Amino acid sequence: MTNTTATQSNTDNLAIARRFIDEILNRGRLELIADLVHDDYRYIGPDGTELVGRQLLADLLGGFRSGFSDLHAHVRTAVATDDTVAMTMVLTGTHDGDFDGIPPTGARLELPLAIFTTIVDGRIIEDREFYDTGAMLAQLGVSPDADLADDHDPR
DSSP: OOOHHHHHHHHHHHHHHHHIIIIIIITOOGGGHHHHEEEEEEEEOTTSOEEESHHHHHHHHHHHHHHOTTOEEEEEEEEEETTEEEEEEEEEEEOOSOBTTBOOOOOEEEEEEEEEEEEETTEEEEEEEEOOHHHHHHHTTOOTTSOOSSTTOOO
16 A cells, blocks of 8 residues: 655655756756755755855856856656655756866866755755766866866865
8 A cells, every 4th residue: 555645755855856857957046945945954965065055056066157157957767755855867068167176178067966865844955966976077168187176075
């Protein structure tokens, strides 16, 4: 027998995660962060960097959007269970602005990634993101050993 409450919760959580991708990441509507993201939000990046709070999330996303004005996440898979949504996607964009101390190169980014999003009380409380930082830098023509402005940490 299917647990209707769990199924509805999974559907709701998928909708929240997809709305975050569609509205905030793809359309740049950072003002919606307050609606979709929990006060106690935490982000864990691919290198283990942790950011805590909605403002640091807004700074991180703003940095990506200023470096890649046509930034777009193409969701390939999305699965929800309990309070977690797991997604795979490809992040694309043209490096046409300063990104983390890297001047615009005009290079096209195509970055596969996975993200695990935890949702509590209808808001995203944690994201754990996995992607190959070296591959991203190589696509931009930057050596992974380069001394970047802030090591991809907007603090």
